[in-house]
Amino acid sequence: MGGFLLASVVLRRAEVLGMSLTPSLNKLSWVGLLAVFAATGCSNNDSSFVYSERTTSLMPEAQDGIPGEADDAPGVLGVKQLLDDRFGNPQNLKAWLKLPVDFGGTQASVSEIVTENDQFKVKLAVEEGVALPEAPKALEFITGECVGETIAVSGWDAETGEAVLASAPTKQPAAGDLCALDGGGVMRSGRVLYMRHCSHCHGTAGDGHGPTAEYLNPRPRDYRHGVFKFTSTNDMSKVSRDDLARVLRYGIPGTYMPSFLLLTDAELHAIVEYVRFLSLRGEYERKLVNELAGDYSAKAAQSRVADGENRTEIVAELREFLAADLPDTATELGDELAEQWSVANTPEALIIPSVARVPDSPESRRRGRELYLSKTLNCADCHGVDGAGNGPQTIAFEKNPITNEMYNEPGLHDVWDNLNQPRNLQTGIYRGGRRPIDLFGRIHAGIKGSRMPSFKNTPHEEIWHIVNYVLSIPFESEPGATGVAAPVSAPVAAAVAP
Amino acid sequence: MKKFWALFFIFWPVVALYVCWIAPSRGWWFPSKPMSSLGHQIDGLFYLILFIVALTFIATQAVMGYALWRGATKKSTEKAMFSHGSHKLEIIWTIVPSFILVFISLTQLEVLANIRVISKFPDEARRAPIAEVMARQFEWRIRYPKPGTTLATEAQSGDLYYVNELHVPVSQPVMVNLRTQDVQHAFFSPKLRVKQDAVPGLIIPIWFEVEKAGEYELVCAELCGWGHYKMKARIVAGSEASVQKYMTDLEAAQNEDGVADAPAETEE
Numbered sequence: 001m002g003g004f005l006l007a008s009v010v011l012r013r014a015e016v017l018g019m020s021l022t023p024s025l026n027k028l029s030w031v032g033l034l035a036v037f038a039a040t041g042c043s044n045n046d047s048s049f050v051y052s053e054r055t056t057s058l059m060p061e062a063q064d065g066i067p068g069e070a071d072d073a074p075g076v077l078g079v080k081q082l083l084d085d086r087f088g089n090p091q092n093l094k095a096w097l098k099l100p101v102d103f104g105g106t107q108a109s110v111s112e113i114v115t116e117n118d119q120f121k122v123k124l125a126v127e128e129g130v131a132l133p134e135a136p137k138a139l140e141f142i143t144g145e146c147v148g149e150t151i152a153v154s155g156w157d158a159e160t161g162e163a164v165l166a167s168a169p170t171k172q173p174a175a176g177d178l179c180a181l182d183g184g185g186v187m188r189s190g191r192v193l194y195m196r197h198c199s200h201c202h203g204t205a206g207d208g209h210g211p212t213a214e215y216l217n218p219r220p221r222d223y224r225h226g227v228f229k230f231t232s233t234n235d236m237s238k239v240s241r242d243d244l245a246r247v248l249r250y251g252i253p254g255t256y257m258p259s260f261l262l263l264t265d266a267e268l269h270a271i272v273e274y275v276r277f278l279s280l281r282g283e284y285e286r287k288l289v290n291e292l293a294g295d296y297s298a299k300a301a302q303s304r305v306a307d308g309e310n311r312t313e314i315v316a317e318l319r320e321f322l323a324a325d326l327p328d329t330a331t332e333l334g335d336e337l338a339e340q341w342s343v344a345n346t347p348e349a350l351i352i353p354s355v356a357r358v359p360d361s362p363e364s365r366r367r368g369r370e371l372y373l374s375k376t377l378n379c380a381d382c383h384g385v386d387g388a389g390n391g392p393q394t395i396a397f398e399k400n401p402i403t404n405e406m407y408n409e410p411g412l413h414d415v416w417d418n419l420n421q422p423r424n425l426q427t428g429i430y431r432g433g434r435r436p437i438d439l440f441g442r443i444h445a446g447i448k449g450s451r452m453p454s455f456k457n458t459p460h461e462e463i464w465h466i467v468n469y470v471l472s473i474p475f476e477s478e479p480g481a482t483g484v485a486a487p488v489s490a491p492v493a494a495a496v497a498p
Numbered sequence: 499m500k501k502f503w504a505l506f507f508i509f510w511p512v513v514a515l516y517v518c519w520i521a522p523s524r525g526w527w528f529p530s531k532p533m534s535s536l537g538h539q540i541d542g543l544f545y546l547i548l549f550i551v552a553l554t555f556i557a558t559q560a561v562m563g564y565a566l567w568r569g570a571t572k573k574s575t576e577k578a579m580f581s582h583g584s585h586k587l588e589i590i591w592t593i594v595p596s597f598i599l600v601f602i603s604l605t606q607l608e609v610l611a612n613i614r615v616i617s618k619f620p621d622e623a624r625r626a627p628i629a630e631v632m633a634r635q636f637e638w639r640i641r642y643p644k645p646g647t648t649l650a651t652e653a654q655s656g657d658l659y660y661v662n663e664l665h666v667p668v669s670q671p672v673m674v675n676l677r678t679q680d681v682q683h684a685f686f687s688p689k690l691r692v693k694q695d696a697v698p699g700l701i702i703p704i705w706f707e708v709e710k711a712g713e714y715e716l717v718c719a720e721l722c723g724w725g726h727y728k729m730k731a732r733i734v735a736g737s738e739a740s741v742q743k744y745m746t747d748l749e750a751a752q753n754e755d756g757v758a759d760a761p762a763e764t765e766e
Binding site for chain 1: 635659662725730752755757
């Protein structure tokens with residue numbers, strides 16, 4: 001880019017020179033222009049995922065690994081390398097098999113390898129119930145000797161699953177190796193769509209720090225906690241694919257998240273998978289750093305040295321930890337995340353009320369109001385007695401649970417450290433959706449990442465009463481008119497068409 | 499050579515004239531045929547102006563062509579006529595255009611009134627606006643009245659909500675109330691020839707009658723911020739029955755309580 005700018009300046013210069021000076025000078029400026037291009041080359045626009053501030057606050061050795069020194073002190077990988085090995089960068093996303101993310105394509109395993117007449121053929125088998133693609137264009141090895149190699153498919157027999165490869169792989173694949181036919185399509189289109197529609201707020205790495213994020217309140221979601229607020233899953237579960245698709249489709253009223261209803265289902269699916277990929281990457285990074293942050297952050301190392309420890313010894317200890325403990329932890333972490341993000345899509349994770357919604361009635365609203373004000377549920381502590389979102393908690397100072405420091409401003413904060421005041425229930429704007437089941441879910445599971453707790457032990461019938469009351473708040477004749485049916489004011493259509 | 503250039507400059511106006519002539523029938527003038535009743539009136543105005551402009555163009559080009567040809571064929575001894583500063587000529591080319599402008603402005607009054615003046619709206623549209631379209635950065639939020647009731651200016655319990663998709667009955671005039679939650683936006687549906695700014699603090703009624711069932715683009719036509727390009731929705735026009743069914747389904751979806759006997763989830 002810099003080269004281009006410079007070149008365009010020279011070009012403009014050349015025009016001026018060409019008009020006023022002799023042709024030979026004009027020629028010279030063209031030579032200068034070429035020289036600029038030669039010096040700068042075609043600029044490289046590769047982007048990369050930024051590492052979190054927590055990662056970059058580790059000791060440099062923990063971030064980047066330690067090179068080998070002797071046979072008894074082999075090189076060890078740092079957090080950044082561990083992360084990149086598993087997730088890649090935006091140009092080269094890694095299909096880490098463990099991830100419950102749909103990378104696209106068909107996965108198959110090599111059952112037989114045939115080399116005849118200079119043709120390299122592999123016979124592929126797919127799992128039962130999976131259909132072989134009709135005309136795959138490329139084959140990528142996911143495991144085995146040839147891992148990472150992508151080779152064009154020049155001939156294909158959909159009946160037998162026999163693929164003729166355009167060129168022989170550099171190494172010899174073995175039967176049982178896994179490969180993907182036309183793999184990565186979903187991720188690639190997800191990345192393109194994400195870059196176009198999402199990254200200017202949510203950032204390339206999903207850190208919620210895109211260029212337009214600064215101007216927004218509430219701030220765009222930072223995916224790297226792996227936490228999403230508006231889910232249909234229970235309080236212990238992650239967000240499901242359907243929840244993410246729902247938010248993309250219908251937007252979040254009351255925030256800057258717009259609706260992407262006009263995107264096709266395939267496009268939405270690609271974006272959802274890409275967001276899941278970014279969330280998994282961020283959460284993995286976060287949890288990996290958690291293992292190191294206590295003892296090996298730059299700050300911790302500094303204070304340890306101040307306490308009389310030798311830095312070389314700390315690095316030796318870190319080497320030991322990175323070599324012996326971290327790889328296992330990383331594997332466990334991957335398994336754990338894969339499990340959590342998969343389970344969220346199962347029916348078991350969904351909140352299903354045990355009773356149908358209690359029909360809306362003045363009695364039900366009154367009961368809901370009682371519960372709302374009750375000492376046990378204490379909704380009014382945050383949302384205020386009239387539901388205006390101005391309960392006593394909103395003017396109390398609270399402590400950051402991670403750093404144990406007081407926040408600068410009063411009010412409730414979410415896990416992203418943003419001021420996150422309780423919703424004003426009088427506005428009739430429901431960020432997580434206005435269906436009764438949406439409100440039921442907000443109360444039952446709480447709002448993940450925020451201070452809205454889960455009330456999963458409250459009987460479902462009581463939750464429905466509260467839902468009925470909350471839905472009636474915007475239409476109360478006066479604030480706090482306890483459960484009395486708000487008279488619906490006569491339609492005033494005439495008012496707009498005088 | 500002089501004659502060549504005279505013919506050359508006469509040739510291009512003839513081509514332009516031909517293009518003007520066939521443009522309306524070929525649909526070169528607009529992105530599509532008008533799909534609403536108002537659209538025909540609006541297009542009529544455009545074609546009227548095209549006609550006037552083409553006529554003026556013919557007249558001026560004919561004079562120019564004549565002058566060029568005369569210049570190319572006249573003898574070198576013939577003297578040129580000097581006409582600069584002619585009072586008569588200036589009066590003519592001031593009065594004639596002003597008559598044309600007055601004519602255009604009087605002719606379009608009726609159509610403008612049909613678009614903008616609420617008392618000229620068709621009665622059935624005016625009586626019951628079908629929806630409120632609330633523009634906001636960067637989407638269109640739609641609020642329909644609860645089936646069986648009329649739309650109120652303020653949100654009512656039981657109102658139905660959707661985003662970026664407006665369903666309207668076909669072949670009947672419909673009115674929507676246009677509002678904005680933040681900055682200026684503009685409700686623009688090119689095929690329906692509807693374009694109206696949404697202004698903060700105002701409720702602006704607009705009406706249109708879709709002639710053919712189908713999906714129509716609705717975009718924002720007022721640069722409203724960095725996400726302006728995303729502000730795209732669709733207008734779905736269908737039969738009265740299909741719109742009613744849509745409303746019933748929407749009401750059911752909005753009252754979804756997640757218990758099995760209720761209709762299946764609408765989302766994926």
